[in-house]
Amino acid sequence: MTSLKVYVSRKAHFSAAHRLYHPSLSEAENLALFDKCSNANGHGHNYTVEVTVAGNPDPISGYVIDLKKLKRIIDEHFIQFVDHKNLNTDVPFLQGIIPTAENIVAACWLQIQPHINEGSLYCIRLYETENNFVEYKGE
Ligand code: NI
Numbered sequence: 583m584t585s586l587k588v589y590v591s592r593k594a595h596f597s598a599a600h601r602l603y604h605p606s607l608s609e610a611e612n613l614a615l616f617d618k619c620s621n622a623n624g625h626g627h628n629y630t631v632e633v634t635v636a637g638n639p640d641p642i643s644g645y646v647i648d649l650k651k652l653k654r655i656i657d658e659h660f661i662q663f664v665d666h667k668n669l670n671t672d673v674p675f676l677q678g679i680i681p682t683a684e685n686i687v688a689a690c691w692l693q694i695q696p697h698i699n700e701g702s703l704y705c706i707r708l709y710e711t712e713n714n715f716v717e718y719k720g721e
Pocket of ligand 1: 600619625626627
């Protein structure tokens with residue numbers, strides 16, 4: 583069974599505030615670009631992140647990666663930094679980055695990828711709302 587490539591996913595949730603705003607643009611330009619997402623005092627989302635690791639099941643354990651371990655990696659290296667935080671000001675790895683879903687998912691990849699030692703990180707999907715989500719595959 584070791585020649586099988588299997589995709590293993592773990593979901594996690596966090597709640598955070600952000601404001602979409604570029605300092606080099608005027609208030610009017612920010613409003614035109616980001617609309618209500620540029621609201622001066624921010625707004626919040628309940629985000630869901632799905633992390634997928636690909637690999638061959640280990641011949642002994644049968645696991646690609648132990649999901650308890652994947653949960654711990656996601657919590658320790660991503661969720662604890664963003665949950666109940668202001669993404670514009672509180673998160674070291676988002677400093678100077680507009681916290682769009684696109685930029686958050688790429689930052690999440692950089693946080694998590696170095697810690698995946700079984701299988702390989704394949705995809706991270708980030709839901710900002712039920713209907714709006716982005717994916718990053720490390721490219
Ligand atoms: Ni938003």
